[in-house]
Amino acid sequence: MKKDWWKDSVVYQVYPRSFQDSNGDGIGDLQGIISRLDYIKQLGADVIWICPIYPSPNVDYGYDVTDHKTVMESYGTMEDFHELLEEVHRRGLKLVMDFVLNHTSTEHAWFKEAELDKTSKYRNFYFWRPGTKHGPPTDLQSDYGQSVWQYEEHTGEYYLHMNAVKQADLNWENEDVRQAVYEMMRFWLDKGVDGLRIDQLHLISKKEYLPSYEDYVQGKAESKPFQPNGRRIHDYLTEMTEEVFSQYDVMSVGEAGTVTPEEGLTYTGTDEHELNMIFHFQHMELDQQPGKEHWDLKPLELSDLKSVLTKWQKKLENKGWNTLFWCNHDQPRIVSRFGDEGKYRKESAKMLASVLYLMKGTPYIYQGEELGMTNAPFTRIEDYKDIQTVNMYHKRVYEKGYDPKEVMTSILAKSRDHARTPMQWNDGKHAGFTDGTPWLKVNPNYTSINAAEALADPDSILSYYKKLISLRKQYADLMKGSYDLLLPDDPQLFVYIRQTDTRQLLVINNFSDKEAIFQWPDELEREMAQLLLSNYDGGREALPSIELKPFESRVYLLKRD
Incomplete structure (x- = not known):
């Protein structure tokens, strides 16, 4: 197998509960995933990451685990899992499991x-x-x-x-806990699973924020504000790599919360022997008020987004490796969040894909993102299932006296349930997700936004994602080349260069719903520039001054002097 194969891969994330139901109980399952593997394959993905499928009371829908070594009955059986793994591998794909090791269910x-x-x-x-x-x-x-x-x-x-x-949080200071976790990880890797995504990695080291048991007894306890990514996290990861990951040719990725690029390099640096990649959320915190909760909204400033993404690109450029993601099971739909879910839904969804997925790193595409699925327009708290959303609503409305309309505005923007509405396969009953009653309501726009419609439309968002993934693979050398931002302070344009010694990729994006002008830099060769990808037809020449339409994206290939 090719060394560092994950660097050349595109990952497709599946939230099993909402992906495809095969038996009419309204809950997605393993056989449902199997039935849709060809869809994932034709997209161009190489790896499938599936969210937890272990037994769970579903307080937090799978992230409260009662047994890490079997399959929840509503998803199927271990035989179904073995079939899924076999079918994934038969198509030349790989399978990554989601692993919850910061806590267990209290039913464990x-x-x-x-x-x-x-x-x-x-x-x-x-x-x-x-x-x-x-x-x-x-x-x-x-x-x-x-x-x-x-x-x-x-x-x-x-x-x-x-x-x-x-x-309930696990005590990682206890060596018996760590060894039990490592044994569970090996259980799945020995079956042939190709990697693990570690949930809430940033929380497992916490002792320094918790006064000792003796201090509580003696009345000496003092409360300290908890800071993630505690001092022993790297001890744990070094041990985990030695005892687990180093024994297999697999991919390792951890959810690391609010790490800085400097901390990210410690997690993923080639000299550190820890993880291949981490998920950070700095770019996902730019539309919330500083120092407040993510429910406290503020408009995105493009300069902030460019700054954060560029810092991560440059810091990890030579020794680390980035994850590239807009969406996941915990994040609202990106076209509703940073794009335009109305008039320019297709254009903005394509532009957002170009902005991120041509950077250096491994792309993670969340189910439905490639269709331009949007946030759900659910205006009643009763329509939401996410415990985080429901708890926030009740605390703010009934304890703190917030205006319910204000709270619902936050929920309509940020609830995790927006990512969890059922996958929109077609314009039939329940969007083709189930023959029964779906566990969570389907977004009513499924009649016009669905996979069947996208597959039939050569100009669809799905078609654009295919072209983008193909471009990444065709120009694999450039995808490992350097990254440099242009126009850092421009309020509309997000422009950068990827380059090697012999050629350059110029990525131009109008990150707004207004027309914009891009002036071709004098230092970049223009006469022989080749347009590789655009989300608009016509007017694609590399002119000295380019008039960009709303949310327009262009990608040019240039020769270097």
């Missing part, structure tokens, strides 16, 4: 024993602190709008949950 056998018996070895698999049911040990809050401490009646102590109440 480890936690069930831990909460009943203080002497059990599993008690130290989690974090416990003394207190009373009248108040938590500290005032630390989770992203789910609650205290991170939950009182447990049987032993009269609190356990730590950085996420929802039913997601």
Whole structure:
């Protein structure tokens, strides 16, 4: 197998619950994924990343796991998984599993024993602190709008949950925890899985933010603001790589939260022996008010986006490797977020793809992104299933007195459920996702935005994604070349150059719904410039002054002097 094969790959992310239902129960499943593998293959993807398929009470829809070594019944059986893996490999594709190792469900056998018996070895698999049911040990809050401490009646102590109440954090300081996790990882890799995506990697090192058990008992505990990516994270990752990843030819990618580019290089640098890639979210935080929650909206400033993406490109250019993503199961639809979901939906979706997926790194395309799927227009809180969304609504409306209309504006922009509405396959019943009642409502625009329509239209967003992926593979040398930003302060244009010693790729994007003018730089050869890709027809010459239409994107191939 080619070394570093993941650098030349395009990843397609599948959220199984919403991808394709095969048995009419309204929930996507493994057989549904199998039935759509040819669709993923024809897109040009090389790797399929599937979100958790393990047994779960679905408090957080799969990210609260009760058993990491089997398949949830609603998704199918282990035999179905083996068939999926075989069919993926038969098509020359690879399969990456999502692995949740910061926490388990409180329904997990480890936690069930831990909460009943203080002497059990599993008690130290989690974090416990003394207190009373009248108040938590500290005032630390989770992203789910609650205290991170939950009182447990049987032993009269609190356990730590950085996420929802039913997601108890694992104590990575305990070597037994780490070894148990590594054994579960090897379980799937030994089956032939081609990689693992590690959920919430940035949370697993947290001891320095939690006063010791003894300090709580003695009344010396003080609350500290939690900072992700704790000091022992790199010890854990070095150990994980030695004991697991180094034993296989697989891809490793971690969700690392709000890391800086400098920290990103520590995670992914060739000298560090940790992970191949990480997901950071700095570019996904640019439409929220600084220092506030992601529900607190503000307009995106293009200069900020250019700055963040460029810093990551330059910092990781020679020793690290980037992930390139706009969407995932936790992020709203990018065309609704940074584009124009109305008049210029197709044009802006194509432009956004050009901006990101011609940078240096591995592209991650989330199901439906290639169709230009949009945020759902659900205006009733009852239509949302995401615990984070529902908790926020109730806290802001009923506890803090926010105007419900204001809160719904935030939800319409940022709810995770926008990414989780069922995949829109055709204009038939429930968008072709299920013959039953879908677990989450289908976006009503499925009659005009769907895969069948896109496959039949040579000018569709899907067709553009195919061309873009093909271009990446045709010019693989340029995809590993350097990156340089032009016009950093221009309020409309996002322009950059990818280059090697012999040629250049000039990527020009009008990131606005107004016309814009691009002046061809004197230092760049223009006469023999070859247009490789554009999201508009006509007027494609490399003129000294180019008039760009709203959300227009052009990609030119240039020779170097």
